[in-house]
Amino acid sequence: MPAIPMVELWRGGLLESTHLGHAVICREGEIVEAWGQPETVIFPRSSCKMVQALPLVESGAADAFGLTQAQLALSCASHQGARLHAGMAEDWLRGIGLGEPDMRCGAHEPYDRTERNRLIEGHEAPCQLHNNCSGKHSGFLTLNKHLGGGSEYVEVDHPVQRAVRAATEEVAGETAAGYGVDGCSAPNFAISLAGLGRSMSHFAAASAGGTLRQRAMHRLARAMAMHPELVAGEGRASTELMRAMEGRVTLKSGAEAVFIAILPEQKLGMAVKITDGGGRAAEAAMAALLVRAGVLDANHSAAKKRLNAVQTNWRGRETGILQLAKGFL
Numbered sequence: 001m002p003a004i005p006m007v008e009l010w011r012g013g014l015l016e017s018t019h020l021g022h023a024v025i026c027r028e029g030e031i032v033e034a035w036g037q038p039e040t041v042i043f044p045r046s047s048c049k050m051v052q053a054l055p056l057v058e059s060g061a062a063d064a065f066g067l068t069q070a071q072l073a074l075s076c077a078s079h080q081g082a083r084l085h086a087g088m089a090e091d092w093l094r095g096i097g098l099g100e101p102d103m104r105c106g107a108h109e110p111y112d113r114t115e116r117n118r119l120i121e122g123h124e125a126p127c128q129l130h131n132n133c134s135g136k137h138s139g140f141l142t143l144n145k146h147l148g149g150g151s152e153y154v155e156v157d158h159p160v161q162r163a164v165r166a167a168t169e170e171v172a173g174e175t176a177a178g179y180g181v182d183g184c185s186a187p188n189f190a191i192s193l194a195g196l197g198r199s200m201s202h203f204a205a206a207s208a209g210g211t212l213r214q215r216a217m218h219r220l221a222r223a224m225a226m227h228p229e230l231v232a233g234e235g236r237a238s239t240e241l242m243r244a245m246e247g248r249v250t251l252k253s254g255a256e257a258v259f260i261a262i263l264p265e266q267k268l269g270m271a272v273k274i275t276d277g278g279g280r281a282a283e284a285a286m287a288a289l290l291v292r293a294g295v296l297d298a299n300h301s302a303a304k305k306r307l308n309a310v311q312t313n314w315r316g317r318e319t320g321i322l323q324l325a326k327g328f329l
Helices: 045-052 054-058 069-075 083-095 113-121 134-147 159-172 193-205 212-226 237-244 279-292
Strands: 004-011 014-027 030-035 178-181 187-192 250-254 258-263 268-274 309-312 318-324
Touching: 004 279, 014 193, 014 279, 030 193, 045 054, 045 134, 045 159, 045 193, 045 212, 045 250, 045 258, 054 069, 054 134, 054 159, 054 212, 069 083, 069 134, 069 212, 083 113, 083 134, 134 159, 159 187, 159 193, 187 193, 193 212, 193 258, 193 268, 212 250, 237 250, 237 279, 250 279, 258 279, 268 279, 279 318
Parallel strands: none
Antiparallel strands: 004 014, 004 318, 014 030, 014 268, 178 187, 250 258, 258 268, 309 318
């Protein structure tokens, strides 16, 4: 089945835009519900950062370097580059005897306005610590130091990325279809949306008393849920929606409109992909799935901001509404 209409924008009583997509819900590695084509192969992008962080914990590197729960959350983050995020990454690297030049993620202007303005006013250039993936790269560098690998840890044949690929394929239950280079220069391994959903269902079922992998999954998912401000940042969907659910659910968005959810109480893993890459639609679809699952209050401001969201112009006038397409849910 092809992608289905999932989210629509209406203006003046007329349909203006339609976002097509796929979604899947899994429990214990099995699909329990699906929309569109769950076997569609995608790049999970940053939605799978908790999978990429599994080797950091499973190898013993996290404990060997005394990483905190907050640092584990940052290792799974796509953050705003706020002072909070950049400062934590800087302190982390200093604590393991490394620094910003050791990173291979590249520099970009921070998304956080306060930090961006501070840099401009101080005539400072952004650095790699401001990269939204600097936490993930701090984790890669920690694992690399533990393994004793070479400096180019983002190369696909490097021990760090071989470990990431193995973890990705094992938790997805399938062989990666290939890989692409992500915005931060690390490989991103292509899997099916169903494989991504299966992966998240394994995280949802993991406990502190399980196997080595289950314990690692539990630690990472809980770290993210307990530190939503580190996972994304102020105003971002992952942060606001996790706060709204008070630590009951772990969320992570990815570039090109991928979004996952880990629901430990229901032992469910969810994954959404909007085919046109429209992030607003992925946020709306995920919010709808969470409301349907009974973990998100539809009247909470974080939900209303994204689901059945009234659109306004610069004068505050209502111009339209972003809502679910008929037939989805």
